[in-house]
Amino acid sequence: MHNAIEIHDLEKTYENSFRALKGVSLSVKEGEIFGLLGPNGAGKSTLINILCGVVKKTSGAVKILNHSIPEEHLAAKWILGVVPQELCAEGFFTVHQVLQYQSGFFGIQNNEDYIEEVLTKLDLIDKREEITRHLSGGMKRRLMVAKAMIHRPKILILDEPTAGVDLGLTVSLWNAVKELNDAGVTIILTTHNLREAEEICDRICIIDHGSVIEMGETRELVRILGNTLQMEVSLQELKGEFNLDVPYELERSGSEGRLKINYKEGELPGILKALSTVPARVADLKLREDNLEDIFRRLVGFA
Amino acid sequence: MSNPIGFRTLFQKETDRFMSVKIQTLFSPLISSLLYVAVFGLPMQQMPSQIEGISFLEFLIPGLIMMGMISNAFQNSASSLMIAKYSNTIFEILTWPISSFEKVSAYMFAGALRGILVGAITYLAVLPFVALPIESPLIVIVVSALVCSTFSALGIVAGVWAKNFDQMTILNQFLILPLTFLGGVFYSIQRLSPFFQKVTLVNPILYMIDALRYGFLGVSDLPIYFSLSLLVVFQFLAASLAWWVFHSGYRLQT
Numbered sequence: 001m002h003n004a005i006e007i008h009d010l011e012k013t014y015e016n017s018f019r020a021l022k023g024v025s026l027s028v029k030e031g032e033i034f035g036l037l038g039p040n041g042a043g044k045s046t047l048i049n050i051l052c053g054v055v056k057k058t059s060g061a062v063k064i065l066n067h068s069i070p071e072e073h074l075a076a077k078w079i080l081g082v083v084p085q086e087l088c089a090e091g092f093f094t095v096h097q098v099l100q101y102q103s104g105f106f107g108i109q110n111n112e113d114y115i116e117e118v119l120t121k122l123d124l125i126d127k128r129e130e131i132t133r134h135l136s137g138g139m140k141r142r143l144m145v146a147k148a149m150i151h152r153p154k155i156l157i158l159d160e161p162t163a164g165v166d167l168g169l170t171v172s173l174w175n176a177v178k179e180l181n182d183a184g185v186t187i188i189l190t191t192h193n194l195r196e197a198e199e200i201c202d203r204i205c206i207i208d209h210g211s212v213i214e215m216g217e218t219r220e221l222v223r224i225l226g227n228t229l230q231m232e233v234s235l236q237e238l239k240g241e242f243n244l245d246v247p248y249e250l251e252r253s254g255s256e257g258r259l260k261i262n263y264k265e266g267e268l269p270g271i272l273k274a275l276s277t278v279p280a281r282v283a284d285l286k287l288r289e290d291n292l293e294d295i296f297r298r299l300v301g302f303a
Numbered sequence: 304m305s306n307p308i309g310f311r312t313l314f315q316k317e318t319d320r321f322m323s324v325k326i327q328t329l330f331s332p333l334i335s336s337l338l339y340v341a342v343f344g345l346p347m348q349q350m351p352s353q354i355e356g357i358s359f360l361e362f363l364i365p366g367l368i369m370m371g372m373i374s375n376a377f378q379n380s381a382s383s384l385m386i387a388k389y390s391n392t393i394f395e396i397l398t399w400p401i402s403s404f405e406k407v408s409a410y411m412f413a414g415a416l417r418g419i420l421v422g423a424i425t426y427l428a429v430l431p432f433v434a435l436p437i438e439s440p441l442i443v444i445v446v447s448a449l450v451c452s453t454f455s456a457l458g459i460v461a462g463v464w465a466k467n468f469d470q471m472t473i474l475n476q477f478l479i480l481p482l483t484f485l486g487g488v489f490y491s492i493q494r495l496s497p498f499f500q501k502v503t504l505v506n507p508i509l510y511m512i513d514a515l516r517y518g519f520l521g522v523s524d525l526p527i528y529f530s531l532s533l534l535v536v537f538q539f540l541a542a543s544l545a546w547w548v549f550h551s552g553y554r555l556q557t
Binding site: 014015052053055056071074075077078082084086087088089090091092093097101103104105106107109133178270 | 386
């Protein structure tokens with residue numbers, strides 16, 4: 001498979017001498033959903049903005065489907081769709097007009113059928129004739145996604161698409177994204193919501209302070225880095241004191257308690273044995289695998 | 304890779320934009336022109352201008368038409384870009400697969416169209432007060448097209464350059480407006496002292512007004528072909544500057 005995006009040793013230092021990217025190298029395969037994760041100010045948006053031509057790179061090589069940036073950016077723009085992070089809407093035109101213009105900018109003269117399809121898919125059809133400035137925040141976000149996909153781009157870039165968005169939109173947004181991906185569109189997204197990334201992304205790149213910290217297939221990342229398991233036990237009718245020979249945390253209020261135990265694979269039998277010595281009735285027991293959030297916190301170091 | 308549909312769409316959008324607020328963009332400039340006619344022109348209607356056989360009102364109107372065309376052609380691209388800045392959509396310009404040449408042309412032609420429409424409406428509106436003939440329609444058309452596209456190109460530069468509406472006001476009120484007023488809207492430069500005649504000769508707008516006046520009246524202070532050649536040069540310089548602004552990413556890319 002080809003690479004949709006190839007980035008090698010990418011550096012960006014802004015005019016105020018802030019070094020946003022410190023030699024980032026990564027590649028995004030054609031047809032995958034690629035997640036860019038990191039805390040605020042990690043460099044995610046800088047990277048994305050270099051891809052879509054809003055920010056100029058300082059050095060390094062960037063290729064979008066084999067078009068070098070910035071030399072061949074004009075050719076690359078045909079195949080990119082971008083959903084920016086900040087909400088934006090111009091005041092003069094209706095939702096339908098905006099999508100017609102957007103189609104035209106990308107060289108499509110009559111896009112009516114697809115415009116209707118996208119409006120329906122993103123639940124915007126009722127707002128078709130509304131002036132974009134009058135839309136609510138969530139509706140503006142939908143419009144931005146509609147605009148980004150209206151020319152059927154081969155690569156769709158979403159910068160924090162679910163920031164400040166309600167659950168209903170999040171679900172219809174991810175459905176639309178998955179559908180596009182099934183149709184062969186490469187998706188690149190940045191997000192804070194790690195659970196979301198874990199669920200939707202094929203591969204993930206974690207960046208912080210302008211450098212790649214970890215990159216790989218989502219499941220692999222969770223497997224390799226997430227080798228810690230957690231058990232949560234609800235206790236009732238707790239009598240007296242006790243001690244376990246494994247590390248644990250206990251929150252106790254009267255005769256009830258909550259016990260948290262971190263353990264590694266293979267240690268479960270020993271823990272269950274230790275549990276049987278606790279002078280209480282086990283009301284509930286939950287086992288949890290480390291998720292991306294835990295991994296992320298550990299990697300970036302604000303656990 | 305050229306994108307003629309993209310160019311046409313951008314031109315269409317910029318045209319639709321000013322057409323959707325016609326009162327503000329086409330008819331309010333008319334009011335100020337008519338007021339000038341009422342205040343300066345009508346009381347002095349019978350007063351001869353410096354030029355033989357031409358009344359003051361006839362002399363005044365080409366200048367007023369030029370004033371309306373300049374400011375509206377400039378405003379169109381300038382305010383479109385300023386509004387895009389304030390509504391966070393300016394970055395979109397960078398994401399379209401449209402070349403800088405096509406983008407400049409689209410903004411420029413749309414702004415020029417607005418300028419020319421304002422000029423035409425002003426001309427039609429003053430006809431009841433003064434039967435102003437058009438001596439050379441070709442010169443009127445060529446001069447209007449050159450001047451309007453020059454200023455809509457400058458509007459692109461200004462719209463990208465200005466960081467806020469204050470800076471835009473500085474350009475409008477402290478540069479373009481004085482240059483227009485001092486460029487001979489109300490008087491022939493022959494009325495000025497030799498020193499101020501020389502000073503006025505460095506004002507580009509002088510040649511624009513003078514050339515348009517020639518188109519209407521067939522007489523002018525300066526040789527018409529000299530003025531026309533200068534207008535072509537101004538147009539080329541303004542359009543090139545606008546192209547450079549888009550091409551280099553000046554103040555648009557960080």
